[in-house]
Amino acid sequence: MKIKDLVLKLTVSCLCLGSTYAIASPELSNNSKIQISNLPAKTPGTLLSIQAQNTDLFPNASQRFLITYRSRGIQSEPIVASGFILLPKGKAPKEGWPILAWAHGTTGVADTCAPSSDYVGGPVHIYQQIAAKALNAWLARGYAVVAPDYQGLGTPSGHPYMNAQSQLHTVVDAVRTTHHLKPYKFNKNWYVMGHSQGGAASLAVAAYGQKDAPELNLRGAIALAPGGYQYEGIAEYVATHSQIDTSVAAFFPIVLLGAEAADPSLVPANLVSPEMGEILNQARSRCLSELQSDLKQAPKTVFKPNVNLTPLTNYLKKQSIENMIPTVPVMVVQGEKDQLVDSRGTYAYYQQICKMEKPIAFYPLKEGDHRDSLRQSEFLIGNFINSIENKKSLSTCSAK
Template sequence: MPGVLASIGIAAGMLAGAALAAGAHSASGAGERAGTLLTVAPVNRVLELPHAARTSLITYLSEDAHGRKIVVSGTVSVPKGTAPAGGWPVISWAHGTTGVADACAPSASFPGGPVSDYVDLASAMLDSWVARGYAIAATDYEGLGTPGIHPYMNGRSEANTVEDIVTAARQWNHDIGTRWAVVGHSQGGAAALFTATQAGRRTSKLKLVAAVAMAPGGYGLAQTMEYIVAHPEDKAAIAFLPVILLGAQAAEPSLNIESMLTPAGTRLINAGRVQCLSDLREVASSMEGSQIFVNADVTALKTYLQTQDIVNTRPVVPVMFAQGETDALVPLANTDKIVEMTCRQKKVPVNYRRYPGTDHRGVLKAAEQDVADYLDKLLRPGRTQAPANNCPT
C-alpha cells in the first residue's frame, strides 16, 4: 500500500476488517486521490432504502481540514430500473447532529440505537428521492465510524467528505452520473452551504448543480459558551456543548478545552467522547450552564469557532433554504439572517421556504416534496430550468 495510503492503512484496515467479515470486498485499483473507493460491504438491513436497487456501506478517501488524507465511511444507494442518459443524478445527503463518537455514525444505526430515531426519519425522506430516480450518497463525515474524533461543524472537512463520497459512489456503480446536489439538515445544512461555497475547486469531473440547507446550524457558533452561562436552564444547548468543544479540538488539537472546564464540565465532555446527542441530553438534564466553565481564556476557541460560522459561506450555486417556523434549536430568526446575507451577495438565485407549525426535525417531512420539486428542475436530464429566486428585489 504505497504513499499516503500506507500512513492511513491501519485506519482503513480497522473498518474494512470488520466490513469484510460481514461480506465486504476491497475496491480494486485503490489510489491516493480523494474520492477513491476503498471498501464495499452490505448495510444493516434497517439502512436499506426500499425503493433502491442496492444500498451498500462504503469507505473512501477524503481530506481533513488541513488537507491530510483520511478514511471516511458512508452509505450509497442507486434507484431501480435503467439509468437515464448521463447516469443517475445524485443527492449527497449531509446529516444533522448525532454526536462525535463512532457510535453516532448514521451508517452504524440499529433499531433502538442512539441515532435510530433521526436516521429512520431521514431515511424515509431519502427513500422518497430514490423512488424519483436519484442516487443517494450519505457520508458519515470525518471521524464518525472511522478512527479519530469527529471535527464537528468544521466546514472544510464536512464539505470535502460530502463531495468525495459522490466520486466514490461513481466507482461503486458506473450508472451514477456527474451532476449532483447537496442536501443537508441542521449541522448538514451548514455543510451544504460550505459545500456550495467550494464548488468546483477540488475536481472538474463533478458538476454541483444546487444546494439545499434545511434549518442550517452554525450561526453565532462562537457565542455558544456565553449563551449557556446566560441561559443555564437551556438543557438542549448544554447537550450540544461537548459536541462543539470536542469537535473544535479535533480540528485544532492545540485548543486545550480541558483547561476551560470545572470537574462537572469535564464529566460532560468525557460523556461526549462515547455517547451520542440523544444520551447527552439526559446527562445535561441534571446540569446548570453556570457549573461548566472556569474563568479561563477562551479567545483561541472563539477565534476558531468564528471561522466555522455559516456567515463565512459564499455559495456559488443556487441555494434553497427550508426552515420550520417553530424550530427551537435553529431559530427562524437565524435562518432569516443567513438568507438575507446570501441574497445580499447577489451571486446565486436563492429560494426560501418557511413552514408554519414545524419544528427542527419536522422540516424534513414538511420540505420533502418541495426539495424534490426544486431539484427536479435542475438535476433531471434535459431539465435545467432556472431555479426560483425569492430574494427581496
C-alpha cells in the same frame, strides 16, 4: 463486521494511504464479504471497502452498500471516511443516475454515532428513520444517494464537528467514491442536501464544492434548518448565562470536542468546570440522543473562572455559515418554532445572500420544529430540481 473494526484493519494494512488498496464493487448479496483490490488509494474518493446491507429503511432502494473511502481532513491530509450508498430501483438511464449527497444532522462525536452503523434501537435510529423518508423521495426520482458519516465518526481520529473544510471534503469525496461503484453508471450531475449540522455542510459545499470537484457538475444545494449562523454565539451564550438549559448542556460538549479535534490546542478540559467536565467525558462515548435523555439538570457553572475564550470563539467564528457564499442555487427550509436552530439566524443568512444577488429560495415553516424541515423536504425538492433543470428563477428574495 463492525465499521470500526473494518477501518482499523484497513488502517493497519493500507494506511498511511501510501499503499494501493481498494475494493472491487460488483453487485453484492447481503451476506457478501468485504473484498480488496488494487485501485490507487492516493486519489480522494477512492473506494477502499464495500459491503452490501439490507434496505429495510429504504423501500425505494434496490441496493444499499456500506463503504469506506479515501477522503481529506481539515488540512487536506489523507483520511479514511465511512458512509453508505443507495441505488434507485430500475435500470439506470443511458447517461447514468444523478447523485444526491446527504449530509446528516448532529448525532455526536463518538464512533457509535456514525449513521452508517445504525441499527434498530440504536442511538441514531429514530433520526435515521426520519431521514430515510426524505432520502426515499430522491430514490423515487431516480437519484443515487451517498451518505457520508463525516471525518472521525466510526473511523480513526476525532470528529471535528462543524468544521467547514472537513465536512466539505468528506461530502465531495463521497460523491467521487460513488463513481467508482462498478458496474453501475452515474452521471456528473449532483445535488447536496443536509439537515442541521448537515445544513451547514451543504452550504459549505454550495460555496466551494464546484471548485473542489470541477470534474463534477454540482447543480444545487438544499439546507434544512442549517446550524452555524454566528456559530461563536453558542460559547458566548454559555459564558454569559448563569443557568443554561439542559438541551444546551447536552449539546455544548459536542461543540467543544469538535473544536479540539480540529485544533488540539483548544483543550476543553482547560476551559470547563468540573461539573461540565463530567458531561464532556460522557460525550466522548455517547451520542447526542443519549446525552439528552440522560442529563436531568444542567451544571450551575460551565466554564472555569476568568477563562480566556478568545481562541475558541475565533475558531468557531471561522466555521460560521455567513462565511459560505453559494456559487450554485440554494434552497433553505426552516421551522419557525425550531428550538435548536434559531430561525432568525437562518433568515439573516438568507437576507445576506439575497443582498449579494445569489439565487436562493427560503421556505419558512410557520409551526415547524427542528425536524419538520427534514420531514417537509420531500414535498419541496420537486420544484427546486425542476427550476434548476429548466433554468427557471427560483429566488424568493423579492418576496416580503
